[in-house]
Amino acid sequence: MVKGSSLPDEKLAAPAAVPPAGRPAAGRRLSRRQQGGRPAERRALAARGLPYLLVAPLTLFIIGLALIPAAFTIIESFYRANPLDPPTRFDGIGNFRRLFANNAVITSFGNTAGYVIVGVVLSTVLGIFFAVVLRNPFRGRGILIAVLILPWALPGVVEGILWTGIFDPSSGLLNGVLSSLHLTSHGSVLLGDNRWLTIVLIELVQVWQITPLSTLLVLAAMQLMPHELFQAAAIDGCGPWQSFWRITLPLARPGIAVAIVQALIATLNVFDQPYVLNGAATTGASITEQTYFISFQNLDFGGGYALSLLITMITLIISLIVVRGVYRRIDY
Amino acid sequence: MKQRGRIAHWAGCAAVLIWSLVPIYWSLKTSVETEAAARAQNYVPLHPTMGNYATLLTRSGDLPGQIRRATLNIVIECGAATIVTVVLATLAGYAFARMQFRGRQTLFYAVLATMAFPAYTTLIPLYKIMSDFSLVNTYTGIVLVYVSGFLPLATWVLHNYFVSMPIGLEEAALIDGATRLQVLRRIVLPLARPAIISTALITFLFAWAQFLFPLVLSTDSSTQPLTVVIAALQGRHVVPSTLLNAAGVLAIAVPALLALAFNRYIVNGLLAGSNK
Numbered sequence: 001m002v003k004g005s006s007l008p009d010e011k012l013a014a015p016a017a018v019p020p021a022g023r024p025a026a027g028r029r030l031s032r033r034q035q036g037g038r039p040a041e042r043r044a045l046a047a048r049g050l051p052y053l054l055v056a057p058l059t060l061f062i063i064g065l066a067l068i069p070a071a072f073t074i075i076e077s078f079y080r081a082n083p084l085d086p087p088t089r090f091d092g093i094g095n096f097r098r099l100f101a102n103n104a105v106i107t108s109f110g111n112t113a114g115y116v117i118v119g120v121v122l123s124t125v126l127g128i129f130f131a132v133v134l135r136n137p138f139r140g141r142g143i144l145i146a147v148l149i150l151p152w153a154l155p156g157v158v159e160g161i162l163w164t165g166i167f168d169p170s171s172g173l174l175n176g177v178l179s180s181l182h183l184t185s186h187g188s189v190l191l192g193d194n195r196w197l198t199i200v201l202i203e204l205v206q207v208w209q210i211t212p213l214s215t216l217l218v219l220a221a222m223q224l225m226p227h228e229l230f231q232a233a234a235i236d237g238c239g240p241w242q243s244f245w246r247i248t249l250p251l252a253r254p255g256i257a258v259a260i261v262q263a264l265i266a267t268l269n270v271f272d273q274p275y276v277l278n279g280a281a282t283t284g285a286s287i288t289e290q291t292y293f294i295s296f297q298n299l300d301f302g303g304g305y306a307l308s309l310l311i312t313m314i315t316l317i318i319s320l321i322v323v324r325g326v327y328r329r330i331d332y
Numbered sequence: 333m334k335q336r337g338r339i340a341h342w343a344g345c346a347a348v349l350i351w352s353l354v355p356i357y358w359s360l361k362t363s364v365e366t367e368a369a370a371r372a373q374n375y376v377p378l379h380p381t382m383g384n385y386a387t388l389l390t391r392s393g394d395l396p397g398q399i400r401r402a403t404l405n406i407v408i409e410c411g412a413a414t415i416v417t418v419v420l421a422t423l424a425g426y427a428f429a430r431m432q433f434r435g436r437q438t439l440f441y442a443v444l445a446t447m448a449f450p451a452y453t454t455l456i457p458l459y460k461i462m463s464d465f466s467l468v469n470t471y472t473g474i475v476l477v478y479v480s481g482f483l484p485l486a487t488w489v490l491h492n493y494f495v496s497m498p499i500g501l502e503e504a505a506l507i508d509g510a511t512r513l514q515v516l517r518r519i520v521l522p523l524a525r526p527a528i529i530s531t532a533l534i535t536f537l538f539a540w541a542q543f544l545f546p547l548v549l550s551t552d553s554s555t556q557p558l559t560v561v562i563a564a565l566q567g568r569h570v571v572p573s574t575l576l577n578a579a580g581v582l583a584i585a586v587p588a589l590l591a592l593a594f595n596r597y598i599v600n601g602l603l604a605g606s607n608k
Contacts, residue, residue, distance in 0.1 A: 050512050051433035058424035058483060059439060065480030066446040069457035076457070126351075133344030144345060146595035147352050153591035153598070154584045155541035157559045161566060161580040162355040165362050165573065173358050176373045208355065213602060220603050240337070269450045272543045276563050288452055288544075295456050296548060304456050312453045319448075 077306035083299050095306035105307065108290040112268060114199040115206070115286060119267035120260055122207045127214025127259050128252070132244070134215070135222050152212035156205075160276030163205045167191050167277070191277055198284040205273045210266050214259035221255025222248065226332055257327035261319050268315045287311050356584070363578040370574050384578035395571070398553050398561055399579055406557035406583075408471060409546075410539040413478035417486050417535045418528060420479070425490030426516055430502070447484045452544065459548050469555050477545055482535045489534075489604045493527035494520065530601030533594055540587050558583045 080091040099105045130148065134141060151159065166173045167190045174190065191198050225248070233243045249256075271288040278284055285293070287307065295304025362370050364380040388399050427433070428440055458477055459468070467473030497520070505515050521528070543559045550556045562579050565571045591598060 047512060051427045051431040051436075054423040054427035054431075055433075055439060057420045058443070058487060061420070061480045061483050062439075062442055062446060065458065065461070065476065066449075066454065066484075067442065069454035069461065070446075070449065072457035072460070073453055129344070130348055133341065133348060138341070140345075142595075144348055145599065146592050148348055149595055149598060150352050150356065150588055150591050152602075153537050153541075153587045155543065155559045155587070157541075157543045157563045158580045158583045159355070161562060161576060162359040162584075164566065165358045165577060166355060168573070171371050171373055171573065173354075173373075208351070211351075216599055216602055265450055269452055271452070272563075275543075276566055291452070291455070292544065292548075296459075301456055301460075308453050308456060312450055315450050316448065 073305050073308050073312075076302060077309045079302055079305075081300075081302040081305065083301075088302075091302065095302045096310075099303060099306055099310070104285070105287075105290055105294075108285050108287045111195075111199055111284050112270070112287045114196060114284075115203045115270050115274075116264065116267040118200055118203040119207055119210070119270070120263045122204070123211045123214045123263045124256065124260055126207065126211045127218050128249075128256070130211070130215040131218035131222055131252075132248070134219055148215060149212045151208045152210070154209070156209055156272030157276050159205055159209055160273050163208075164277060167201055192283050195283055198278065202274050202277050202284060203267070203270070205277065206267065206270055209273075210263050213262055217259040217262070218252055218255045221252040224330075224332065225251050251330055253326060253328045254330055257323060260322050260326060264318055264322060265315055268311060268318070356588070359577045359580055362574055363581045365574055367572045367574050384575050385582075387575065388578055388582065395565075395575075399558070399582070401553055402556055402558040402561040403582065405471075405555055406540065406559070409474050409478065409555075409557055410536050412471065412475045413482065413539045414532050414536040416475065416479050417482045418532045421483055421486035421490050421531060422521070422524075422528065424483075425487045426494055426520060428487070428491045429494035430499070431512075443484045443487055447488065451481055455544065455548060458545070462549055467549075469550050469552055471555055473549050474546055474555060474557075477549060478539050478542065481545075482538055485605050486531045486535055489531050489601060490524070490527055492604060493524055497523055526597065526600070527604070529594070530597040530604070533590060533597055534601045534605070537587050537590065537598070 076088075077095055078090065078092060079088050080094060081088045134145060134148070154162075165171075167175075169175060169190060172190070190201055229247060230243055233247060238246070269288050270286045271292070274284055274286050274289055275292075288311065291304050291307045291311070294300050294307060361375075361377050363384055364377050364382065366379075366381060366383065369377065369379060388396050390396075428436065458480075462468050462473040462477070465473075467476070501519055501523075502515050505519055506512075510518070541559070542557070543563065546555075546557050546560050547563075550560065553561065558579075562576070562583055565576055565579065
């Protein structure tokens with residue numbers, strides 16, 4: 001991505017860096033010279049050390065609690081690390097081989113694929129739809145945006161609780177509505193019975209959480225589009241549908257790409273919603289849930305490391321492919 | 333034609349409202365009902381009662397005690413993590429934006445690289461590190477993990493904001509003999525207030541939403557945040573859904589009010605954080 005390019009120019013930052021060491025100290029050096037010039041030098045030295053002091057805590061956090069743990073995950077995934085089966089020893093690709101021989105793990109890959117497909121498609125489509133609704137100014141738009149971001153702000157676990165009230169077989173809203181329309185019999189079980197129905201319904205809860213960000217990203221991209229473009233198209237006889245498909249959608253690609261990537265990362269790592277809505281039941285368990293079960297219930301840390309590494313690699317590779325495929329830089 | 337467009341527009345607005353609010357409404361409704369009333373599935377609470385909240389907030393006993401402790405825990409953990417994250421991110425973001433030092437590029441890329449990894453990559457090693465330092469079941473352990481998770485994004489957002497600020501005022505102050513820290517405190521911080529508020533809000537909301545990390549890092553109720561305790565209640569069938577929903581409403585009250593009150597800051601912060 002183009003993240004690094006926002007570092008300021010050397011030229012821009014350089015003059016700012018000189019004065020603290022040079023200018024104020026220089027003025028004082030004349031008067032201090034008789035006394036030996038020590039405080040000025042000390043001040044200059046302190047100014048030079050300051051940036052290191054400012055970034056030191058961040059550096060410690062990054063090294064100690066991000067880079068070292070990440071290295072651990074990579075290295076230990078090739079070790080047999082299980083407190084019930086000591087000592088920790090090198091095991092080559094043993095962990096990976098055991099994972100692929102484990103049916104629950106294989107199933108969780110399928111489940112996660114289900115979460116990803118349902119989640120990415122629904123959150124992107126809904127995000128584009130909501131962005132179109134909120135695109136032009138109207139009275140109450142600010143309130144609507146505030147309401148829109150609500151689900152994003154709430155903890156996934158508690159969202160699971162909110163939605164159990166909707167999915168509950170006997171007192172849930174969904175069954176109530178469906179059975180009053182005579183679409184289902186009263187009290188039919190929605191979660192945990194049928195694998196794909198379970199996955200779709202659980203993912204709906206996560207879509208509820210991630211759609212606000214998708215909407216905002218697409219909306220921000222739409223806000224950059226010049227009005228004249230649509231006026232010109234309208235004069236040329238382009239209807240609203242046509243201008244949506246031919247102009248809005250292609251020009252919103254940068255926003256849509258970022259929206260898809262955030263949805264991908266969230267859905268590939270889904271944990272809270274299936275954990276709460278479906279408990280420890282294996283119907284619909286995601287890869288992250290399996291990682292948790294393997295490491296913290298079976299205490300097979302080696303297997304957990306290997307599975308974490310796999311999800312990380314999959315996430316990075318798929319995100320990269322999406323960015324390459326969907327993202328287009330657009331200059332107006 | 334125009335009429336149809338207007339109807340479509342209001343239908344779209346209604347869709348946004350229904351989609352965002354119905355699950356919250358249903359939970360609020362259930363939380364002010366008795367168990368019998370909840371089973372009747374009315375769309376509005378016919379005889380609203382605050383009984384469930386009274387039970388959770390004032391009654392003594394196992395469950396209410398646990399909920400109150402978990403509420404205290406989540407406030408402490410999120411508050412501490414937010415303060416530490418914002419302070420450290422401001423200092424580092426400013427250094428990256430305005431100062432020259434050795435290793436600046438390398439460190440900056442390291443910060444960005446950590447943002448690319450899914451958070452759960454480091455779940456198991458972080459647990460092991462915390463248990464090696466006896467920090468499992470401590471506030472310190474949870475806050476350290478939260479800060480390490482949120483610091484890269486916060487630094488990135490604040491760095492971008494500092495870079496976008498006009499540099500003239502700072503240069504003038506430096507030439508007039510102000511020190512770097514004086515410039516930071518008197519000029520940069522007041523000007524960067526919107527970005528700092530955005531960063532603090534987003535960090536706080538992220539921290540409030542955490543579940544898997546505290547689930548692993550706190551095994552007893554001394555440090556378990558509300559999210560972990562509520563998820564544990566869900567599995568227990570003895571807890572009535574009305575009480576569970578009241579606890580859920582308590583857990584979403586703070587983030588929901590923050591989101592409604594400060595939505596502009598949150599929208600700006602989110603867009604600054606994800607548009608690269």
